[in-house]
Every structure is written in structure tokens, then in C-alpha cells.
Amino acid sequence: MAVEYQARKTGQDNEPQHAVHDTAAPARPGGGRWLGLLRTPLGAGAAALLLLVLLLAVFAPPLWSGRADAIDTAHLLQGPSARHWMGTDNLGRDVFFRVLVATRLSVGLALLATLLGAAVGVVLGAAPVVLGRTAGRLVTAVVNVAVAFPGLLLALFFAVVFGEGAKGAMLAIGFALAPGFARLTQTLAASVSERDFVLAARVAGVGRMRLLTRHILPNIAEPLIVNTTIGAGGALLAFSGLSFLGLGVQAPSYDWGRLLGEGLNGIYTHPAPALATGTAVIIAGLAFNLAGEAAAKAVGIPTVRDRRTPAAGTRTRNTPRRGAYAHQGPVLEVEGLRVGFPGPHGPVTPVRGVGFTVGRGESVGVVGESGSGKSLTALAVSRLVEHPGTVDAERLDFLGVSLLAPDGGGAATRRLLGTSLAMVFQDPMTSFNPTMRIGRQLAEVAEQHLGMNRRQALSRTVERLRDVRVPAARRRAAQYPHEFSGGMRQRAMIGLGLMGRPALIIADEPTTALDVTVQRQVLSLLGRIRAQDGVALLLISHDINVVAQTCDRVLVMYAGRIVEELPSHRLLTAARHPYTRALIATVPHMESALDQPLTVIPGRPATAEQPTAGCAFAPRCALVQDRCRTDDPRLLTSAPDHRVACWNPHTTPAAPSRDERPADPALETDELP
Structure with a gap:
């Protein structure tokens, strides 16, 4: 996903000529774009779903843990009823409240895995910018190999390495997500690294780490944020899958994956427990995905923390050169x-x-x-x-x-x-x-x-x-x-x-x-x-x-x-190379005939991909000789302060003197207004 900022042009190229007094810069409305986003259907829907999921993750365990863990042997494996909206499990525990209470562990572990994957991925993706050429290429090769494997296969591999349990599953999913974030970071960083402002920072001697943190990462933050929020939905699904297979959360703890596995055993007789858990996973994943799309619209330019301007009247003394x-x-x-x-x-x-x-x-x-x-x-x-x-x-x-x-x-x-x-x-x-x-x-x-x-x-x-x-x-x-x-x-x-x-x-x-x-x-x-x-x-x-x-x-x-x-x-009068004369002839002036087509240099410019023997300008030159097609001329002195690389240079004056040629008004050296 490319990073593009659609910026409005707030002024004309011709600045006002009247005096403008320095005034304090007005505060930039940092929260205005978020409030405006909430008025859109996408923003409102994403905010509502995400708020619901987060509220359940925070408040469901203290409110309903007692009812979720209460064993009722008189109502084992019952279907939905007025007392148990989604039925009960094999110990008579209320499935609906267990799904609500499991929100905290399911969402919390998924978010931790996503943050781990994003952090490791950004570090690996940014390594070529910070490290030297050899180390950077080595890291890139490792990332390329890791990306070639399916994410689920990597998650299963790391789950075996780190062992079963919530911690092992969290690490497994985090490291499985890292190659995707690393590839995205590498691609975006490579595109931004060729921008002129990065080159200007390099000319200014900015160090590699500061170049990364101040100039590259802020300009690729938007797609990284979007992919992090969307990745949280994928991590939630992956975590539920590992728990469903018995590699994730272990008893007596439970998350949506364990509940889904328990409900699957009786899906043909009592489908409500499995459907309730599956619906919870879908709603939470949809909330994170919609939040990612909304973030893409809201995070156009990251907020700069320091909004202070220099104190009025403060000036520094010119530093000697x-x-x-x-x-x-x-x-x-x-x-x-x-x-x-x-x-x-x-x-x-x-x-x-x-x-x-x-x-x-x-x-x-x-x-x-x-x-x-x-x-x-x-x-x-x-x-x-x-x-x-x-x-x-x-x-x-x-x-x-x-x-x-x-x-x-x-x-x-x-x-x-x-x-x-x-x-x-x-x-x-x-x-x-x-x-x-x-x-x-x-x-x-x-x-x-x-x-x-x-x-x-x-x-x-x-x-x-x-x-x-x-x-x-x-x-x-x-x-x-x-x-x-x-x-x-x-x-x-x-x-x-x-x-x-x-x-x-x-x-x-x-x-x-x-x-x-x-x-x-x-x-x-x-x-x-x-x-x-x-x-x-x-x-x-x-x-x-x-x-x-x-x-x-x-x-x-x-x-x-x-x-x-x-x-x-002496350019307009003493130029000797045919190419220089041709460039001068293509420039229109006040004496150019209006009823004649503009002068152009015939042929196409030479390209570095297809070098020619001899003089590169020979295919387009009117004074070409046989020697021009075989021998490349050297740049030799032909007069004081004048060098030319040509076997057959011009010897006659080229055009009227500069003083006789009308001056271009755009090039006058008047003082700025």
C-alpha cells in the first residue's frame, strides 16, 4: 500500500507583495479529523463495534465470572432457554456468559501477538536502512525466505517450538506475523528512501537511526497502522485456531478457541454454543478490520508533538564560516x-x-x-x-x-x-x-x-x-x-x-x-x-x-x-560544438519567425543502455565525418577558458552577441520584493 498525502495548495506561487506581520501559529486541530470520521458510516460502525469489544474485554470478567463458572449438574448440555440463552456445556455452565468472559483473554492475547509481530517486523524491515549493506541484505534474505511459507504453517511450527499454552501460542502467532510486517516495512521504506527529503537529510549528515525514526517511519506509519489493526483480526482468528487444536489456552482458563472446540462436539444436537463462539470471533475480527479502514482515512499526517514556535524577536548571531x-x-x-x-x-x-x-x-x-x-x-x-x-x-x-x-x-x-x-x-x-x-x-x-x-x-x-x-x-x-x-x-x-x-x-x-x-x-x-x-x-x-x-x-x-x-x-557567440549550437538554436527569442515551426534537434538522444562507437552525437550531427563514428573525441583546450570535445567543431560565430539578444524578463536580477 503506497503512502500518499493529498495536500491542498494553500497559496499561489506569486506571494503577496505587501508586508505580512509575524503572528503566532494557530493550534492545529489534532482531534478534528477523528471527530469528522465518527460522523461517517464507516467510522461510526467501526467505533461502535470496537468499543463494544473493548468494553466486554474490560468489564465482562468482573461482572459475570461467577455465573460463567457456576456448575449446574441439573442442566447439562441443554439447548437455548430463557435461563440459558445459548445453552449449557457438559458441566451445566452458561455458554453465553462464558463467551462474554472469554473476550478479555481472547482479545488481549491477540493484541499482544499483533504488537509483537508488528514490532519484530518493523525492526527486521528497517534493518537495511540502519545496518550496513551486507547485514541488511542478509536480513532481507531471511525475511524473503520466511514470507515464502504460509502464515498458518509458521504459526504451527513456532507453537511446537515454544510449547503449548497461552504464552507459547502468543509468541508463535507474533513471530508468524512478523515476516509480513517486515516485507511491508521494507517495501515502504525503500520507496520513501528515494524521496528528495530523505536525500536532503543525508546531505545534511543525519545519522541512520535518526533518518529512520524522523523521516522514514513517520511517512510509512499509515499503512503500518492499518495493517496492525487488520492483523489483530487475523491474530484473533489464528489464536482461536491454536486453542481449538489444543495448542493454545489450557484448562482451567478458556478463550473462544477452547469454547469453540467444546461446542463442536455437540454441534449436531446443540449448535448454539458453537454458533455463539463463532459469532463472537466474527464480530471482534470485523471490529478490528473496520477500525483499520477507518484509521487509514483518519491518519493522514501524524501529529507532531512539539507545536512550539520560536520566541518573538529571538535571533541568533551569524556563525563564522x-x-x-x-x-x-x-x-x-x-x-x-x-x-x-x-x-x-x-x-x-x-x-x-x-x-x-x-x-x-x-x-x-x-x-x-x-x-x-x-x-x-x-x-x-x-x-x-x-x-x-x-x-x-x-x-x-x-x-x-x-x-x-x-x-x-x-x-x-x-x-x-x-x-x-x-x-x-x-x-x-x-x-x-x-x-x-x-x-x-x-x-x-x-x-x-x-x-x-x-x-x-x-x-x-x-x-x-x-x-x-x-x-x-x-x-x-x-x-x-x-x-x-x-x-x-x-x-x-x-x-x-x-x-x-x-x-x-x-x-x-x-x-x-x-x-x-x-x-x-x-x-x-x-x-x-x-x-x-x-x-x-x-x-x-x-x-x-x-x-x-x-x-x-x-x-x-x-x-x-x-x-x-x-x-x-561567450556561449551565444563562441560555442563550437554542434550540440551546443543546436541547443542554442532551439531557444526562441524576440526575433524568431512566428510563422515558422520551432527549431528542434533531429534524432533521439543517446542512451547509456545502448552506447555507440565514436562520438555519441554523431547520429544527430550535421557535420559528422567518418572519424566521428569510430573515434570518441577527447575534451581538449581550443582557446583560453574554452574546451571542446569534437573532431569537426564550428569555427564561425554562432549568433548575435548576448548584449544584442533581448533579455528574458524572468531572469532579471532585481531584488526580491
């Missing part, structure tokens, strides 16, 4: 970067031999079609390529520290990445944990890496939200991501990166799905941060105009390689 600026060389140095994945016909290498540097305070843009390896290069630099992907390079240094260690470099490297490298992902909605308030997510970085307490971290959060021009910062810090508009979510994402001491911001398509006004604001914000704090920027974009007008240098990628590198002010 000693760690980020201790290294005097380039911020990022990459040589021979390769990223590989296993494929059906052998290894696939979507990034092959990429090399570049990013200097302090420099802005470098990366452009190319989808699938060219831009985002994967950024993930490799951030150490976010997970197994079975592999990252190899001749050199991969960030602030003078190599990032090529197999374990990610240990705690010191993770702390360096968490404080000195910031990631701004493409989709801000999936970049934030939907179950945590914005303020808590930003504050987590300061708590983990800057040693701040909770109050100091939240105060720094408000300060950073103000720095990125989020209106009503104190109130917004107490809101959830779905309560932010698209533009404010992207600003908050930038604020998340500024919680540490970033020396490099990697922005992966930061303006996707934003209108031109908000796009201008986000790009202006990044430019202002770079100018004020000397932060380097690696900007990934499909829009060549965005990169040309906001970056110092441009890297053009195709088929996992850099095919051209040149200063941005």
Missing part, C-alpha cells in the same frame, strides 16, 4: 567521474569521465537534454548514489577532502557535507518531509552539526527563513510543507541549505514548475546569496538562457560526458 573557508583551493575538484549501474546486458555507465572544477564564489552552469547525466553527476558529487550504483573517479575532492571512501568518509566527511554543501532539489514538494513542520526540518541541521539546542536551532531557522524572504517567518516555521506555495517551498529549501555554513550550493533545476515571476525571485535569491557570502553555485538546468545569464562558466553535457566548457558571456 571557519570550516567552509579553511581550504584555500577550489571548492570542488572532479576528474574522471564515472557512475555505473548493473543492467540486463551488462554494466550501464550513464556518467563517464566527467571532470570540472568550481572555484570559491564561482557560479557554474550545467546544461543538456534529459538523460545527459546532469542530475546524476550532482548526486555523485553529493555522495547520494545508492547501491547498486557505483561511483568512481580519479579525483573527487570537496574543500580538499576526498569523497571517494567506500563508507562515505565516515562521520567527519558527513559533517563536512552536512554543513558545507547544500542541495536545492528540483521538486520542493517532495524535498520536504510531509509529516514534519518546516521549522523542525530546518532546525535539524543546526542541532546535528552546529551543536545548538532546540530553542537556538528554531531561532536560527526563523532567521534563515527571513534571509530567503519568506514572509511571516515565525508563523511559517510552524507550518507543514503543503501549506507553503511552490515559490515559498523553494525559498525554504534554499534556507535549509543555509542552515549550515555552505561553501557550495548545488541547485538541480530549482525553477522547474514555477512561473516566471517566482523564477526570477529564486534566481535572484541565489545570486544575492552568492554575492554576499562568497558561496559557489553549481546550477543544473535545461534552460540555456537561465545558465547563460546567471553563471560565470557553462558545462554542456551529452550522453554522460562534458562536450564543451566555456565562459557564459
Whole structure:
């Protein structure tokens, strides 16, 4: 069962231009969704049945144990009557009251077994996230083997291992339920682990256990809760089955399974005892199943216990960037970067031999079609390529520290990445944990890496939200991501990166799905941060105009390689690679003929699954030669600050100069309102 949160968009991408005063956040009505659910037929029915079962489990034994245990030899094995509604057993005891009294033991043991199974299953399912690769794969293999066996067979096996009796049956059913919960947890955790907000937490250096408890488990809680409540009904049935077979509750205690076994002996002459017990099992199981369905509707976003907001007027002093600026060389140095994945016909290498540097305070843009390896290069630099992907390079240094260690470099490297490298992902909605308030997510970085307490971290959060021009910062810090508009979510994402001491911001398509006004604001914000704090920027974009007008240098990628590198002010006039010229030609401008179709690059982009000999762009190139189809060109220097990988590059100017080309109004660098 997938976890999806249907969030309402409470604002427009264009934030209001007028001033907004910070006010205290109103209390979130935590019980409102439960009260609303009780007004629905499903919620009312589930609540009524579950309340009935729980009341009987609590009050039936003290109220009717005497009547249930009273022996009446004058009325042995009688049918239903006014005195005994469901008849009597072989000792003349009232079957109806015995069924009511047995509710406590039957339901209690079933709930204990369900909780045990859920707890063990969640631990096993979450093991791959917490443990290393080898131990995690071993646990996964054990779970896969256990899931292959039918649950009843496992219950019988464990019942023999733990022995007969209530305790043994409870342990047997609990461990029999565990593989199903483990498989569900593994599947859900694997899907959530690839979300951008988990990757952002990893960039921030959040430990594995905290990553599991704060970012993964809260986002898979809904299906786990639903399956736990539904599993209670299955555990109740299984427990009754073991007692029916004589492996569960033993005399003189009794549960519904024992009563069903006793009533079965006379089912042809007196069916009422067996029917009464069977009806009780059905009602209790139905109550748990309906409660599970109701919980699925009610538990959309788990309640966050701490609703406090930072105190008004509290601000923290900016922390000096000693760690980020201790290294005097380039911020990022990459040589021979390769990223590989296993494929059906052998290894696939979507990034092959990429090399570049990013200097302090420099802005470098990366452009190319989808699938060219831009985002994967950024993930490799951030150490976010997970197994079975592999990252190899001749050199991969960030602030003078190599990032090529197999374990990610240990705690010191993770702390360096968490404080000195910031990631701004493409989709801000999936970049934030939907179950945590914005303020808590930003504050987590300061708590983990800057040693701040909770109050100091939240105060720094408000300060950073103000720095990125989020209106009503104190109130917004107490809101959830779905309560932010698209533009404010992207600003908050930038604020998340500024919680540490970033020396490099990697922005992966930061303006996707934003209108031109908000796009201008986000790009202006990044430019202002770079100018004020000397932060380097690696900007990934499909829009060549965005990169040309906001970056110092441009890297053009195709088929996992850099095919051209040149200063941005010369991009429109001095580009030499045919692919770069083709990208520039596809961008419409004010002089484009309205009666002509838009320019496109012929053919299809090269894929890593089907590598070609020679130049990857050769099948689409108008200047292709025989050598292009056999020899792969190297990236060589053709002019100062200009490298190109082409056997037959252009030599004539490409287009009017940048100053003559009309500027895109969305890319003006005006200050934010």
C-alpha cells in the first residue's frame, strides 16, 4: 500500500507583495479529523463495534465470572432457554456468559501477538536502512525466505517450538506475523528512501537511526497502522485456531478457541454454543478490520508533538564560516567521474569521465537534454548514489577532502557535507518531509552539526527563513510543507541549505514548475546569496538562457560526458560544438519567425543502455565525418577558458552577441520584493 498525502495548495506561487506581520501559529486541530470520521458510516460502525469489544474485554470478567463458572449438574448440555440463552456445556455452565468472559483473554492475547509481530517486523524491515549493506541484505534474505511459507504453517511450527499454552501460542502467532510486517516495512521504506527529503537529510549528515525514526517511519506509519489493526483480526482468528487444536489456552482458563472446540462436539444436537463462539470471533475480527479502514482515512499526517514556535524577536548571531573557508583551493575538484549501474546486458555507465572544477564564489552552469547525466553527476558529487550504483573517479575532492571512501568518509566527511554543501532539489514538494513542520526540518541541521539546542536551532531557522524572504517567518516555521506555495517551498529549501555554513550550493533545476515571476525571485535569491557570502553555485538546468545569464562558466553535457566548457558571456557567440549550437538554436527569442515551426534537434538522444562507437552525437550531427563514428573525441583546450570535445567543431560565430539578444524578463536580477 503506497503512502500518499493529498495536500491542498494553500497559496499561489506569486506571494503577496505587501508586508505580512509575524503572528503566532494557530493550534492545529489534532482531534478534528477523528471527530469528522465518527460522523461517517464507516467510522461510526467501526467505533461502535470496537468499543463494544473493548468494553466486554474490560468489564465482562468482573461482572459475570461467577455465573460463567457456576456448575449446574441439573442442566447439562441443554439447548437455548430463557435461563440459558445459548445453552449449557457438559458441566451445566452458561455458554453465553462464558463467551462474554472469554473476550478479555481472547482479545488481549491477540493484541499482544499483533504488537509483537508488528514490532519484530518493523525492526527486521528497517534493518537495511540502519545496518550496513551486507547485514541488511542478509536480513532481507531471511525475511524473503520466511514470507515464502504460509502464515498458518509458521504459526504451527513456532507453537511446537515454544510449547503449548497461552504464552507459547502468543509468541508463535507474533513471530508468524512478523515476516509480513517486515516485507511491508521494507517495501515502504525503500520507496520513501528515494524521496528528495530523505536525500536532503543525508546531505545534511543525519545519522541512520535518526533518518529512520524522523523521516522514514513517520511517512510509512499509515499503512503500518492499518495493517496492525487488520492483523489483530487475523491474530484473533489464528489464536482461536491454536486453542481449538489444543495448542493454545489450557484448562482451567478458556478463550473462544477452547469454547469453540467444546461446542463442536455437540454441534449436531446443540449448535448454539458453537454458533455463539463463532459469532463472537466474527464480530471482534470485523471490529478490528473496520477500525483499520477507518484509521487509514483518519491518519493522514501524524501529529507532531512539539507545536512550539520560536520566541518573538529571538535571533541568533551569524556563525563564522571557519570550516567552509579553511581550504584555500577550489571548492570542488572532479576528474574522471564515472557512475555505473548493473543492467540486463551488462554494466550501464550513464556518467563517464566527467571532470570540472568550481572555484570559491564561482557560479557554474550545467546544461543538456534529459538523460545527459546532469542530475546524476550532482548526486555523485553529493555522495547520494545508492547501491547498486557505483561511483568512481580519479579525483573527487570537496574543500580538499576526498569523497571517494567506500563508507562515505565516515562521520567527519558527513559533517563536512552536512554543513558545507547544500542541495536545492528540483521538486520542493517532495524535498520536504510531509509529516514534519518546516521549522523542525530546518532546525535539524543546526542541532546535528552546529551543536545548538532546540530553542537556538528554531531561532536560527526563523532567521534563515527571513534571509530567503519568506514572509511571516515565525508563523511559517510552524507550518507543514503543503501549506507553503511552490515559490515559498523553494525559498525554504534554499534556507535549509543555509542552515549550515555552505561553501557550495548545488541547485538541480530549482525553477522547474514555477512561473516566471517566482523564477526570477529564486534566481535572484541565489545570486544575492552568492554575492554576499562568497558561496559557489553549481546550477543544473535545461534552460540555456537561465545558465547563460546567471553563471560565470557553462558545462554542456551529452550522453554522460562534458562536450564543451566555456565562459557564459561567450556561449551565444563562441560555442563550437554542434550540440551546443543546436541547443542554442532551439531557444526562441524576440526575433524568431512566428510563422515558422520551432527549431528542434533531429534524432533521439543517446542512451547509456545502448552506447555507440565514436562520438555519441554523431547520429544527430550535421557535420559528422567518418572519424566521428569510430573515434570518441577527447575534451581538449581550443582557446583560453574554452574546451571542446569534437573532431569537426564550428569555427564561425554562432549568433548575435548576448548584449544584442533581448533579455528574458524572468531572469532579471532585481531584488526580491
